[in-house]
Amino acid sequence: MLYDSPLLAPLRTLATDRPDQPILLGYQSEITVRRLLDDSLHLARKLEAEGLRQGSVVMLIVPPGPDFLRLIYALMPLRVTVAIIDPDMGPELFAAKVRQLNPSFLLIDTRLLFLQEHPLVRWAYLRWASKPVYVPRLPGVTVVSSGPGLPIWQRHISVHRLLSGLREPVQLQTAASDAEFLITYTSGTLQEPKGVVHTHDSLQASIRLLGELLQIGPNERLATHLPHFLLLGIANQMPVYLWPEKLGPQDRLRVLQEHHITTLFGPPCEYLPLVTYCEKNGCKLPDTLRHVLLGSAPVHPAFISRLQRVSPPQLRITCTYGMTEHLLVCTVQGSEKIAFTGAGDLLGKPVEGVEIKIADDGEIFLRSGQLFRRYFHETGQPAFFATGDLGDLDEAGNLILHGRKKEMLIRRNTNIYPALYEATIKKIPGVDEAVMVGIYDQVLHDERVYLVVESTVARSASWLYQALRSDPYRIDREAMPDEILFRKIPRKGRQQKVDRQTLTKQIAQNL
Numbered sequence: 001m002l003y004d005s006p007l008l009a010p011l012r013t014l015a016t017d018r019p020d021q022p023i024l025l026g027y028q029s030e031i032t033v034r035r036l037l038d039d040s041l042h043l044a045r046k047l048e049a050e051g052l053r054q055g056s057v058v059m060l061i062v063p064p065g066p067d068f069l070r071l072i073y074a075l076m077p078l079r080v081t082v083a084i085i086d087p088d089m090g091p092e093l094f095a096a097k098v099r100q101l102n103p104s105f106l107l108i109d110t111r112l113l114f115l116q117e118h119p120l121v122r123w124a125y126l127r128w129a130s131k132p133v134y135v136p137r138l139p140g141v142t143v144v145s146s147g148p149g150l151p152i153w154q155r156h157i158s159v160h161r162l163l164s165g166l167r168e169p170v171q172l173q174t175a176a177s178d179a180e181f182l183i184t185y186t187s188g189t190l191q192e193p194k195g196v197v198h199t200h201d202s203l204q205a206s207i208r209l210l211g212e213l214l215q216i217g218p219n220e221r222l223a224t225h226l227p228h229f230l231l232l233g234i235a236n237q238m239p240v241y242l243w244p245e246k247l248g249p250q251d252r253l254r255v256l257q258e259h260h261i262t263t264l265f266g267p268p269c270e271y272l273p274l275v276t277y278c279e280k281n282g283c284k285l286p287d288t289l290r291h292v293l294l295g296s297a298p299v300h301p302a303f304i305s306r307l308q309r310v311s312p313p314q315l316r317i318t319c320t321y322g323m324t325e326h327l328l329v330c331t332v333q334g335s336e337k338i339a340f341t342g343a344g345d346l347l348g349k350p351v352e353g354v355e356i357k358i359a360d361d362g363e364i365f366l367r368s369g370q371l372f373r374r375y376f377h378e379t380g381q382p383a384f385f386a387t388g389d390l391g392d393l394d395e396a397g398n399l400i401l402h403g404r405k406k407e408m409l410i411r412r413n414t415n416i417y418p419a420l421y422e423a424t425i426k427k428i429p430g431v432d433e434a435v436m437v438g439i440y441d442q443v444l445h446d447e448r449v450y451l452v453v454e455s456t457v458a459r460s461a462s463w464l465y466q467a468l469r470s471d472p473y474r475i476d477r478e479a480m481p482d483e484i485l486f487r488k489i490p491r492k493g494r495q496q497k498v499d500r501q502t503l504t505k506q507i508a509q510n511l
Contacts, residue, residue, distance in 0.1 A: 040073035195376035249277035295320035451481035
């Protein structure tokens, strides 16, 4: 049985009002709104016929694109729980996620299946690729493949085969919309992978508020590389250009101009190369741009100032504060952030429906309709979510950030928990102690991660990098240190614990 969802409603409305509007820009075969809805509902029926049932857990390892959209919308009416997995992680972390999820279905790109079946190709790829990814076989799991046609002999169900055949009208049943739907993993935790579970309702609440923040008018177009922003664009009737994360600044400028992009949303590091290119070449961002939302990482005033100088006069810069557990908490205009002279980081006023409490120790607590349901390895939703951030509210109701309660680094749009990776690194023969620290770089407008190692064996940084990219010590690509230093690590107290604060100061002084 297929069920309605508040996440499906915007797509159905758009399919009625603008059925021929393209959703993804830049693809040779443009997918329209009507085609996306028809394909997704047809896929939902086919997946149900293949045994996918309400309450099942599904792992989704498909790159952003047309099939990703078809599958994510097909899974909504099935009332399953979907975990979006980045395959670029160490084997231990991937195995831990599989154990935790115990999925019944795996939706995966054919290129990853191809590596499973061809050992020589896999060996060459893992040896020579700069950032290889590999997903081992999962026994007892139904495999659904998406992507190019490749010689794959294991039993799998092709998305393209499911899309063929006779199509019949699909009736959606009314159901409660607070069911769990999406699991997004943070970059790590000390004991269990931290899967953040959102419901249909909590996701729709965030999408609605982001749409109001964008102040969407006619002819709006969004560019992004993040898959969840595809849903934001569609839900707000915006065609989306999906550019590769590593697309160069000159090509990004070309895309902005050719596709008349009006809106950008991402972390500051994503737009730093674009800003630097404009500065060096004496040019500005296209006049079509009307709004840039900065989030997923700290936004510093120095970067906003640089962005303003290369922007058209009408461009509005909005800084957002949020997290995986609660997607949108506060917003502030870039000009306000630049003008702020008080202590701490101005995050702005909370968005509609967000209640903020400050604990006695300064920790920020949140609750609203956007709040996640639970961590997958736990039960029960907290009344208020403990963010781990320290802050206070000023007289005008603005939230001011003063730091983190526990050790965590933020680089680009990724949270890095040092203790998770230090435990793996210290297993490498010859490594006696390992500490990861972060230092903010005023040029990069991002945090640089330094791995400091004590070793009684003569080792080189290149040797250690190779170990960190290879099994069994491979770590998350996003946690890979920018620089490896071999030196004595300071300690404190009777128990001679690592003194991270002193170590960070020592490294900063030597830069």
